[in-house]
Amino acid sequence: MHRALTTLMLVAALGGVRSGTGAAQQREVVEMVAERFTFTPSRLEVPVGTTVEIHIRSEDTDHGFHLVNGPNVIVPKRRQGEAVVVFEAEAPGVYQFECSKLCGAGHNFMKGEIIVTGPNDNDDGAGAGNDDS
Numbered sequence: 641m642h643r644a645l646t647t648l649m650l651v652a653a654l655g656g657v658r659s660g661t662g663a664a665q666q667r668e669v670v671e672m673v674a675e676r677f678t679f680t681p682s683r684l685e686v687p688v689g690t691t692v693e694i695h696i697r698s699e700d701t702d703h704g705f706h707l708v709n710g711p712n713v714i715v716p717k718r719r720q721g722e723a724v725v726v727f728e729a730e731a732p733g734v735y736q737f738e739c740s741k742l743c744g745a746g747h748n749f750m751k752g753e754i755i756v757t758g759p760n761d762n763d764d765g766a767g768a769g770n771d772d773s
């Protein structure tokens with residue numbers, strides 16, 4: 641009787657501590673496709689504190705995935721498997737990536753970015769730079 645009650649109280653206390661720390665570590669898995677001359681998706685947006693696991697496969701030839709100032713991996717050609725890059729979104733900002741294996745005429749345009757949003761970035765992307773009309 642007494643023991644069960646103690647356990648319950650302990651669990652409640654742990655729960656309180658956890659929610660008090662704010663940004664809980666979360667993991668996001670992204671399936672990305674590389675093909676001449678684009679990555680799909682080419683723009684990822686994740687909240688700070690996220691561990692992003694990017695699985696990249698090719699729909700044609702060999703490509704590369706190079707995160708600027710970060711890992712650089714080969715993306716094997718179609719049906720030859722996938723490359724996996726784990727990105728820890730530790731600080732808000734824009735992190736660019738590019739193809740690092742010469743794949744043809746549009747190779748230099750084959751790039752994308754990971755946008756890490758901070759806890760105070762609450763606008764839904766409508767704002768600066770929106771010039772639709």
Ligand SMILES: [Cu+2]
Pocket residue numbers: 703704739740741742743744747748750
């Ligand atoms: Cu390339």
